[in-house]
Amino acid sequence: MELDSLYQEVILDHYRKPLHKGLSAAKDIQVHHNNPSCGDEVTLNLIMDGQVVKDISWDGVGCSISMASASVMSDLLIGKEYKSAMVISDAFVELMQSKGKSSGDEQLLEDGVAFAGVSKFPARIKCALLGWMAFKDASTQVIA
Amino acid sequence: MELDSLYQEVILDHYRKPLHKGLSAAKDIQVHHNNPSCGDEVTLNLIMDGQVVKDISWDGVGCSISMASASVMSDLLIGKEYKSAMVISDAFVELMQSKGKSSGDEQLLEDGVAFAGVSKFPARIKCALLGWMAFKDASTQVIA
Amino acid sequence: MSVDLSKYKKDFPVLARKVRGGNRLIYLDSGATSQKPESVIKAESDFYRTINSAVHRGAHLLAEEASEAYEGARENLAKFLGAKTDEVIFTKSATESLNMIAYSLGNPDSRFNVKSGDEIVVSQMEHHANLIPWQQLAKRTGAKLVWFSITDDGRLDLSNIDQIINKRTKIVAITHQSNVFGTIILLQEIVKAAHKVGAVVVLDACQSAPHFAIDVKKLDVDFLAFSGHKTLGPTGIGILWGKSEILEKIEPALFGGSMVDSVTMESATWAKAPRKFEAGVPNMAQAVGLSAAIDYLNVIGMKNIAEHEQELTRQLLDGLSEISGVNVIGPKDMKDRGGVVSFTVDGVHPHDVGQVLDQYGIAVRTGHHCAWPLMKRLNLVGTTRASFHLYNDSEDVNDLLAGIKKVKEYFKVGK
Amino acid sequence: MSVDLSKYKKDFPVLARKVRGGNRLIYLDSGATSQKPESVIKAESDFYRTINSAVHRGAHLLAEEASEAYEGARENLAKFLGAKTDEVIFTKSATESLNMIAYSLGNPDSRFNVKSGDEIVVSQMEHHANLIPWQQLAKRTGAKLVWFSITDDGRLDLSNIDQIINKRTKIVAITHQSNVFGTIILLQEIVKAAHKVGAVVVLDACQSAPHFAIDVKKLDVDFLAFSGHKTLGPTGIGILWGKSEILEKIEPALFGGSMVDSVTMESATWAKAPRKFEAGVPNMAQAVGLSAAIDYLNVIGMKNIAEHEQELTRQLLDGLSEISGVNVIGPKDMKDRGGVVSFTVDGVHPHDVGQVLDQYGIAVRTGHHCAWPLMKRLNLVGTTRASFHLYNDSEDVNDLLAGIKKVKEYFKVGK
C-alpha cells in the first residue's frame, strides 16, 4: 500500500518513543517553530560547544511525521560538527524535495531515509521539516 | 434598421433644437443629476405655481437620447398640474421598462412615444430617464 | 432515507474520479469547499464563450448582455436570501465581505462607525475570517473586542449576554453555524440584545447559507456574508448582504471604477448601493456561475438538502458513538446542528487520521479549521472533520466509519 | 502585416458570434476586458471537473493537486513578470491590488507607512482605480495628494518633476499605459526620482502587462498591479506584485484564514508573503485559468503581440486622420503608444457614435473611461475608444473606419 511508504515502521517507532523529547534545563538558545496550516509545534533547546552540537532537546505537539522527524533529527545531529550537521540537514531537505525519486543517503541520514516516502505526499513535507527547520534556525543564531 | 427605432426623427429633431434649454434666472429649486457611467449631466430649474408646473428650464451635456428626452419632458410638463405631471412621468418610466413591447400612450406622452424604441437598448434607458428623474426630484422637493 | 437525492450525484463531474489506486472519491470536505455541478461549470464558461465583456461600461450588445446576466445573478441571489436586489453585493469571498464591512464600519465618514470606547462582540468559535478583521478594527479604532465563550458541549454560552452586549456594543459579529462543531447558533436572543443597544449584527453564514434556507428579513441581522465556492458555485465569488438603510449610511472600502457618482483629482462621491461597494470590473463569470448554483439548489430545494444532510449527520454520529476511542467534538445529538462533524481518535493525530482515510479515497479536513483560539480553548491540536453536501450519501458515511476503523488498526490503537 | 497572428483568432469562441442582425462581432473593447481563448476556459472548468478542493487545507489528494495547480500558477505568473515566486499575490482584480497596497501602506504597523506631512504622487491621467484609493489614503492619514499634469498631446508633463517628487514623497502611483490615450509612460526618470527620496513606486500595469513584455527587475518599480480579465484570463483574478523586501515590512490588508502564523482571541501574527496577503480560500480556478492565459500568450510571444497591435494602431491612426471631423485624443503618432485609440466625432456624442457602430457589430467603449478628471482637463464629455488585442486584424480596423463614416452619415455631420 502506498501508505506504507509514508508510515515506515522506523517512523512509527520514533513517533511512539521519541528521542530527546523533553526540554533540557540548560540551553544556549530556545526556538519555537510551528506550522500554521496544521497547528504542529516544536520548541527546541540547543547547546553548542564551539562548533559542535552538544545537545538538542525538544518538545512539541504534532502528527507522527513531525514528531518522528524531530526525534530522528535530534538523535542524528547531537555530537556532530556544525558543518556536518548542515550537510546532513541539507541532504534531508533535498530528500524531501525529491518527489519520491530519491531513497536518500543512508550513510548520512541513517534513520532519516525512512522519510523518503514523505516526499511523495506534498502536504506532509512541511511536517517532516518542522524539527529540522527549528534546528537550523537555532544553530545559525548561535553560530552567527 | 434596428437603429432607426432608437433614433426616431423626432428624437434627432429635439436633439438638434432642444426646447427650454438654457437655465432661467428665476427658480424655486435647482437640481443637478448625472449619469456616472457615461458622464451625462443635467441641471434643471423648476418654478411651481401652487400645484402647477409653471416653468422648467434645463441645461446639460449628453448624448442625443438624454438631451432630446430632457427637451420633450420639459415641453410636455410645463403648465401641467403636479399630479398629472407625475402620471405622465410614471407612464414614461413604464414605457422605458417595456423592453420594446409597448408603443406608449400618445395621448399622454405626445413626442415622448418616440422613445419607445429606447426600451430595447438597456444601456440607453438611463439616458432617456435622466431629465425625467431630475424633474421628479425637483418637484417632489418643492411640493413636500 | 426520507429524501432521496441520489440522482443528483452524477451532476458533479469530479465525483466520478478515482483516487489513490482506484478508490472512488468520497468527498467529505464540503465545509472547506463544495463540489460544482456541470450546470455551474457550464454557466461560467458559457459567459466567456458568448457574452464576455465589461458590465455597465460598453455601449455594445455584449456589454448589454453581460450586464443583464450579471444583474440577473444579483436578483437571483437576492431572492435566495429574501433580500432586496440592491442589497446584494458581489465580493470575492466571505473573507472579503467580512473585511469590507469591518473597514466600512471603521471609516469615520460612515454614519455607523466604531471608535475608541466602543465594543465589538464576537465568539470563541469564530472562523479566523470573522475574528481577525474585528481584532484589526479594534486595533485601528481603539475599540475593545469582547467575546462569548463556549460551553463544553460546543454551544455558545449566552449566560452572560447582558454583560457582553451592553451600551458600548457597536457590532456583534457571529457565526451562523460553527465550521468546527456544526452547531447552529440561534440568533433571536442575540439580535434582540444587539438591536436594543443600537448595535449592528454581522452574520457569518458561510456554513449555513449553502445548507439550509435563509431569510434575512426573518433573521433580522444587518449584514450577512457567505462564499460562492461553498454553495456549489465557482471560486472567486462571495456575497455581502446588508440592510439598505445601513448600506446607505456607510462608506465603501474598495475604491475605483464604476462605484463613483463624480470624481475630481481631489475627491470623489459614491454611486448608490450596490454599485458603491463594487469597484472595478467585477467577477462577472463567477457571479453568473453562482447564480446557476442557486438555480440548481432551488430545483432540489434547500429544505430537502437540509433534511438529507441531517440524516447523514445522524447516521455518522450514531456510527462514531459505536467506535471506541473516537470522540465527537461538538454536539453529539441532532439538536440545532448541521452536517459538520469533528472528531478525534485517541492516540492518532488528526493529520494521520486524514492521511489514512485519504488512502481509501476519503477526503476530510484535519487541523484547526481556521479556528485556532477554539482549539486552544478545547486543549486540542486539531480535529478530523467530515462535512456533507447534497451529493453525499449513506454509503459515504459507511465508508468513513469503516475508514476510521482502519485508521485505528493501522496505528494499532484501541481494540 | 509583418506578424501574422490570424490563425489564433479561431481560438476565441466568442469571436464566432453574429450580432445585431447577422453582423460578425468586431470586438474593439479589449481595454475594458479581453476575450478568452478556449484553453483558458477549459483550464478553469477542468479545475472544477477534476481537482476542485481548498488549497493548503486538506490532507487529501484533491487538496494536494489543487495546491500544486494553484502554486504552479503563481510560479508561471512570476516568470511572466521576471519576479520571484513569493512576490506574486493573487487578488480579485487590479482594483483590489491597488486598494490593498494603499491600505497596507497606510497601516501604522507597516514599516513603510504614510502619515500626515507625507505626499502621495499620482498623475492626471490615472484610471479611478489608481486615483481614488490614494485620495482615500491621503484622507485617512493626513498625507497630501499631488499629481503630474498632462500635456495637450496626451503625454505626462514631467517638467516639474523636481517639485512633484520631493523629500516628502512617500508613494508615486502611476499608470504604465494610459487607458484613454494609449500613451506609454517611460518610467526611468520617475523611478529614479522616487527612489532617490526613498519613495516607493506603484505601477498600474493594467494596460501594459496584457500587451507587451514586462520585467519588474528592469522596471525597478516596487509594486505592480494588473487584471487577469484584460490578459486573456478569467474574470475575478488580479495580480499584485511587490518587492519581497517591502512585502516583508508591510502589514496585510485582508484578514482571515490561511494568512496567519498564530492566532489568539486578542491578536494574530502573519505568515510570510505571499500567504500573508491571501486571506481565505483563494480564487483557485481563476488563478489556474490565468496561468493558462499566460501559457497561451507565451506561445505567441509578447513581442509579436506588441508588434501586431502596433501595426493595427498605425493603420487606425492613419485611417482616422483621413476622416474629416474626427479628432484623435492622445498621441497621433506611434511614439511610445500602445493599442488604445480614443477619438471624438464632431457633432456626435460618443455614446451615439458607439451605438451606431454597435449596429454594425463593432464593439467599442464610450464615455469617460473611468478617468473623469482627465476628461475635465480635456474639456470633453467623453470619447469613443477602440482598443486591440492579438485577435484583432486589419479587417477590423477597416470595418471600424467604414463604421465611423456611417456614423457621420447617420447623424448628418460633415461631408
Ligand SMILES: Cc1ncc(COP(=O)(O)O)c(C=O)c1O
Ligand atoms: C489603467 C487601468 N487601471 C485600472 C483598471 C482597473 O482594472 P479592474 O477593473 O480590472 O480592477 C483599468 C481597467 O478598468 C485600467 O484600464
Ligand SMILES: Cc1ncc(COP(=O)(O)O)c(C=O)c1O
Ligand atoms: C465559518 C466560516 N467563516 C468564514 C469562512 C471563510 O470563507 P472563505 O475562505 O471562502 O472566504 C469559512 C470557510 O473557510 C468558514 O467556514
